[in-house]
Amino acid sequence: MTTTVASALPGSMFPLGAGPTTGGTNFAVASGAEAVRLCLFDDGSIDGGPIDGSGERQVELTEYDAGVWHGFVPGVGxxxxxxxxxxxxxxxxRGLRYNPAKLLLDxxxxxxxxxxxxxxxxxxxxPDDPYARSDLESAAHVPRSLVIDTGFRWSERPRPRRRYSDTILYEVxxxxxxxxxxxxxxxxxxTYAGLGHDAALSHLVGLGVTTVELLPVHHNVPEAFLPERGLTNYWGYNTIGYFAPHAGYSAAVRAGRPGGQVAEFQAMVDALHGAGLEVVLDVVFNHTAEGDHLGPTLCHRGIDNAAYYRLDPADRSRxxxxxxxxxxxxxxxxxALQMIMDSLRYWLTEMRVDGFxxxxxxxLAREQGGFDRLSAFFDLVAQDPIxxxxxxxxxxxxxxxxxxxDIGRFPPLWREWNGRYRDTMRDFWRGHDGLLGDFATRFGGSADLYGGRGRRPTASVNLITVHDGFTLADLVSYESKHNEAxxxxxxxxxxxxxxxxxxxxGPTTDPDVLALRxxxxxxxxxxxxxxxGVPMLLGGDELGRTQQGNNNAYCQDGPLTWFDWDHVDEELLTFTRHLIAFRRGHPVFRRRRFLFGVDWQQLRWYTPSGEIVTGEEWADPGARSVAIYLDGVDEPDHAEDGALLLDDDFLVLxxxxxxxxxxxxPPTRDGQVWEPELDSSEPTGVxxxxxLGVGDPVTVNARSLVVLRGPVTGAELIG
Incomplete structure (x- = not known):
């Protein structure tokens, strides 16, 4: 049953959304509509029961300022x-799609x-005519927005702030x-509470990563065809609410407390921060869950289609x-731009995440179609103090x-997923020809992409595997995809x-095949x-996680994509922990500047015979080996906090x-003595x-790296 009550009190056009205060709630929504009705529900939307569309009270918002409809409703909290x-x-x-029969999310x-x-x-x-308006009522078929008090009692634990050079991302x-x-x-x-539980935190802390990068947590809905197949959008790249934590990940919502996902998310962030871990959100500000011109009308399309979406100038119905x-x-x-910026600030301030x-x-940078480094979005981000x-x-x-x-084209504040790094390193290790020079460039921070415009090696987020594709175990176990499910x-x-x-x-018990993988x-x-650069590890790769060859598991919400904690590759986990601790313990691998020009002596490349690599040798299509020398001494004006960076020297074979x-x-520092530190051919890495000294031989096993450490003393530095 729908009833209409008196118009709301004038209220305020700021801030947008629903703001509860003493005595009621202010509602404000930006739209070019001719009239707006706020709909209040007292049905199963609150208590977790089925939404039947009943119990709707409509309130006219009569105040309209600068494109914002607003009103204050007493007694609403x-x-x-x-x-x-x-x-x-x-x-x-003409791009106009207003339809009062459709209930819309805020x-x-x-x-x-x-x-x-x-x-x-x-x-x-x-359905039979995309240009004709449907008068079918949608209220019983769509979710509700909830008025929320986002106040949370945060702990007094310090908030971790990691330099990019010290960051190790963990996508999960x-x-x-x-x-x-x-x-x-x-x-x-x-759930969010599960990620904040001690058992989850102990794995992350023990692994040694510094920053969790969470797949989308904005509220999302699946594409319509997936439920018909008994599937869902597991990854969550189908956002419908840019300020709302996804309710499906909330233990509170499961327990019948709608709205509890907000405080639960905040508690998760607080717990991760308490463990010394940063939180980065994967955000999808490029499209929404409403799809193309034939898709559902759930929010933005019905609020103001032309404001929120880029319309085809040749046919504004598309x-x-x-x-x-x-x-x-x-x-x-x-x-639309204000919504994006308001959302970013909200998650940084009210929800206290650390980045995106x-x-x-x-x-986001295609105002006129082409990518533009001077777009309004980039300008607003650069000028925003938060x-x-x-x-x-x-x-x-x-x-x-x-x-x-557009890799390498983003402004200086930005870091980028380096797809060139991923492709080169995969091809190099599977034996493709002609990649030694590109391997060296990627290993050194991709100066060809980021060496100009004031950017650093940390502009490169280095990755081998991510959610979109094979897991690391599957990458070396399957010759082709297996996405039949x-x-x-x-x-x-x-x-x-x-x-x-x-x-x-695929699966095998052959010890030789398993050893090679x-x-x-x-x-x-x-x-x-x-x-x-900034390394990013796909969550589960350290455990040997498999998706049975599925390289597009976006719609698989089940054991195929969940972590299998009962079948952990303990040797690989131990190796990964040792490797991460090794990186964190040696700043020479976390340099914040490129080494070229006058600094070339600090990063040198040798052939297996101990000679400096020549241009002809870089170009040799059959070259698949190199020794990398890293000088552990850096200049004070380039070191962190202006202090002298002192580490041991390293040779990576x-x-x-x-x-x-x-x-x-090869000959490096006079009298240098080298000690084997890490051997990737060994399951433990030990x-x-x-x-070893100059001229001594070292055998490196097939498809492997050996890291040698050359201790540096104060006397050598003075000399």
């Missing part, structure tokens, strides 16, 4: 379920309750990390799509035309016949953790051949002890 109905012209050919909702029940009711158009899914963890209480598994997901957010519009990874980030100080990481590609791969006849996901030469495909994994992990290779110790 935290926990109240609400939505909006917008009245205005329906003319898709774009600024702090929490969302309920699920989408897909069907013709959630479409603003008639909130649910998958603890969904089957035996030491996390069953009621908390797969969208410009540089995301491959049906629509692109319109970062050139003031209201921006999915398909070039879409956002500019956060960790800002871009996925520097989308599916735009012409310049969709996704329901697309194995057509989805990337095609990559890698020819890793690791023996039988393990060696390949350790070689890539060692390369990743020793390269200049790299052999990507499929047979052992003999290296000769190298056999020895004392």
């Amino acid at each position: 935290p926990g109240q379920a609400y939505g909006y109905r917008m009245s205005g012209p329906w003319d898709p050919r 774009p600024y909702a702090r929490a969302i309750s309920g699920e989408v029940r897909f069907g013709p009711e959630v479409l603003a158009h008639r 899914h909130v649910k998958g990390f603890t969904a089957s963890h035996p030491d996390v209480p069953a009621a908390l598994r797969g 969208y410009v799509d540089t995301t491959g997901c049906g629509n692109s957010l319109n970062a050139a519009d003031p209201f 990874r921006f999915d398909l980030a070039p879409t 956002v500019s100080r956060a960790k800002l990481i871009a996925e520097p590609w989308d599916v735009g035309q012409g310049d969709s791969y 996704n329901g697309d006849d194995n057509r989805d996901g990337s095609d990559d016949n890698r020819s890793w030469n690791c023996g039988a495909e 393990g060696r390949q994994q350790r070689a890539m992990l060692t390369t990743l953790l020793l390269s200049f 790299v052999n990507a051949w499929w047979a052992p290779l003999r290296f000769v110790i 190298a056999s002890p020895a004392k």
